[in-house]
Amino acid sequence: MDRPNQSGNPEQLSLLDTQNEDSEFEELDDSWLEGDFGLDEESDRTVEPVARELLTLKLLREAIQAQNPGDAVMQDFAEIVLPNLLKYTVGVTAKGGKFFAEYLDRVVNPQRIAVGKDPIRRDNAADQSLNTHLLNGLFPANLIERRLQTLDTTVRRQVKERERRLLVSGFILHDFEKFDYDLIPRMPEEFRAIRRDPEGDIRKRSIEEHREIITVLVETLELDHFICPATPDDWQQYLDDLLFLAYNAQRRNDTNLNLSEDGLNPVLRDRTLRCLADLTCLADRLASIVKHPQDAENSGLNDIIHGLSDGQLRFTYHAISENRGVLTNVVNNALMDAYESLNIDPENPHYTTLLYLPTGAIYLASRDAPQISSDSLPNRVVDGIKALCAGQLSLRQTGFGRDGKGMKYADYYNLFFDDPGLMQVALDATLRIVNPNKGSVATKRSENLMAFQQRGVLSGDYDFSFSDDIRIDQLAEFGDLMNRKIWGERVNQLETVIKERAKERKKQKDLPELSEIKPEVLPENIIHKVAEFWQLSEYSPQIREIQRINEKLKELKLKGNTGGVPYEWYFLAAKFLEKNPGIEDLRETCSNVMAYVTQLTQPVVAQYPVADGWDDVREWVGKVVMLPGQTQETSTAEQVDVFLKELAYYKAAKKPGRGRQMICSISHSPYSVNEQMESAVLFTPQVYTNKQHLGGSNAKRNISSIAGIEMMLRQILMNQTQAVGKRFEDGKYRYLYFYPTYYFTP
Template identity: 40%
Template sequence: MNEDELYKWLHSPDDDDSETPAKYELLTVRLFKEAIREAEGNQGEILLASFAENVLPNLMQQLVGATAKGGQFTEEMRRQKKNVERSKHDQSFTSHLLNGLFPTYRILKKLKTETPETNPVKRNCGETETALFIASYILHDFDKFPDYCEWLKTNDSEGKFANREWPKDPPHKDEAPNFGRDYVALKIQQLGLDSLLGENWRSHIDDLVWMSNNAGVKYDSDRGLEIRGLQPKLDGRIRGTIANLVRLSDLFASVIQHPSDAEANGLSEVLNSLSNGQFKFSYHSLSDNRGVLTNIINNALMDAHPSEFYTPLLYLPDGAVYLAKTNAPAIETAEIPNQVIAKIKNLCADKLKLKTTGFSRDGKGFKFGEFYWLFFDNRIHGS
């Protein structure tokens, strides 16, 4: 049995698997909801449960087919022979948002509960501020939402956008009238973010506009909004902490293609600032991808990281990224090969117990394949 056959066999559906999606709910949405609720560390998280129930379905419906970067814009820039290095790695908008939100949310919870010393998150982020972080990140690229161009044209009292070629000249946040307050308020309601922010969500519109515009250092940064008339209510230190969380989320979703990317592109600097140097990023990386065997090796390596010091954040085809305490011990890899072999045996044994592949019966009794001895011992259990 080669690797591809092993993968197909281990992942083949059981005979009694007849589960169907709920009548009025897409299967993908339902699976995402279950994944969010059941992920390690998410049990009892009221904000995440509310996000999964009230925001996620709207997000997936309204952003279907939309890309966070790349897409038609990249193709147009490439046609004009312009540099597309920053936007060539395309991904769906929904994937971009979820891939950035969840690892940062996990870091936020660790910073609030598992640091012996204080840090900006522990000082500045209660439930309200955490909800504002989620909403700010979801809205931080609102100028890329599919309906933004049409909204600009509808609210264009001066006719500035009448003949604009959007693929060649995409819209920007600062082109929205009234600082984009009206569009942000619209999306808060359409996406269900008001369910996270509470009944007084309108009082935080200017805070959300400020934080969605200041998640970056060079790009997506506009520190002059207050001078021009924006009136955020949150203390500047609190806004700065939330903006750093949004920036961390955006970096997670945008720059990490391989585990080693966690040590580049400013991620470590942002984490160091948020944690007061109490956490760092770590990773394990594989040089080759061999399908199911790579998955088993990845799992064995994750098991080798003690949970007291390491928290998995991102799972990639060639490795994983962890949040690590600065005093985390180095990982011993000498026993990894034996652990991988043991995992393969256990996986195959579990599947054989379910399907009894290789068993047959003739006039002389039962027969079974010799390969069973690879996965089960030869002890005879008497009564």
């Protein structure tokens, strides 16, 4: 229907024109409302709840399946037994904690003391849940059993799939008295009452009662389906075999090796049973004894592995005396690589990493395995750090940033790259940070130069005007970074070497003298060489005046300074782009300059012996790594000497005036110490510390080279952003570390 509107345009409808609205709605066809949309139909569709799975179970299953591909026994354990094991054992104490408080301390030890015996030692009294105890023993024992299968041993001849399933089940049940019977649905009340009584001892009940308990546990944990997957009811024939393994997991207590006297009627042959009992005992001892890498030398563990392997295998280890975090992990990995590098035959390796501890590892070694060389370990650690970090630094340029003074980078880059390599990384970082999306500061630099000119610091005959252009910023910032910072730091290092050699020659005259660096390749002159390379030599006078701004201000007794801003490079970059206006991408231009500067500077570097910066790390590795056979006991005199040295360092740090010495505010390490720089740490360097001189103007903390390496590794390998220093700290990032109470297994 056509409706007039206030504008007179028939194609437009007025929002205020509603006089015929009702009549229009009356004419609408509403028959569509009578259609059948199926809303009255009954539906049998239900929304299925999302299946939920315990994260611990999911992770353990994935780990077991990944570590044991094609192993039906371990696959069935992960699918059938593990869910029930977690359900009934996670909160149950096996060692330490409630177990020691309610059983050993209140029952066993008073009885022992009453008869004149010493109380049970608590060396291994650390808290351990029943679940942790069982898995910590099962996984390494499984790896050992697989290794024994490759050798000429009784295990290879006697232990097949059925025996392995009984071995796993027997170990799971070996601490049957420690299960919380109140959690087991079908456990008779009689046994629950005994379990609740601190003075009750399930292990001292009759074999028939033990059979009843084991039967309930087997069915609760679904071990029947694990032992006999095809016919679960057939597991009953192995009941006494399981009891034999459970009884003999411990050799001092509750052993039951005499089958004829105790009424056990196992199905397996005697030799097979004893072999499985040894493996069960080994699993129990690994879970109970091992707390430190040095525990690999425990005589009980080595006696069992010697018997199982017919003398072909033994345990060994490496240990680290300090735990510094990521750096410790790098050292651990380097040592494991050193051991595994000796494996010539993959089918019969000399060393197999068995247990991973926070400060070391335990290996299963062949009897005639060669020893690793401790002399090569420091360089292996350094190579490992370089391999981890160099690629990441090239890719992400972590630690590079820009402030009001220009581009800057973390000092640790000098550890990974030579000058040409670092210049290439610096170019990538500059083009990433100073990108077209950022505003140019070229005009501000020009205005400041003209302000200096008006104050008489710069000659009035020169033109210092140029406008904003991000290409000027890119070229200037890279030129300054390459020249004043990268090459400048190298020159400072070379000059230090020259001075040290001069001091040494006073004591040792036959040392060759090191010549001074030629003036034309000093950082302040490199920019003039670049001007020549760009055919802009006519601007060298202006550049020299800009370089002398601070000196001129002092001569004229004027306030102010350049503040570290590379004005000379901004001026030269502006002139270069005036001459070459068509260049949009400066990467090739910068690469050509970089190649030219490298050609000038690298022959100079080759003339001087320069340390690579890793000497402290090499020394530290040599001190903290411990291998079997090394003397680890420190005499009292040596301990006193270490303490007195640390005290002397601390007092020297507090000393005012001359003779004051910097010490590390993080680890107190006796290594070279430098001031923390914000680009190299993940927190604000200006933090109060009692290891800094009170009342001083410098609030920055000092950091040793070893602690600095740890900070570097965390920044490179753990920081997923480009934030450093205060910006990182303000982000309130939190990291979750996983360290085992005992050990990890493959």
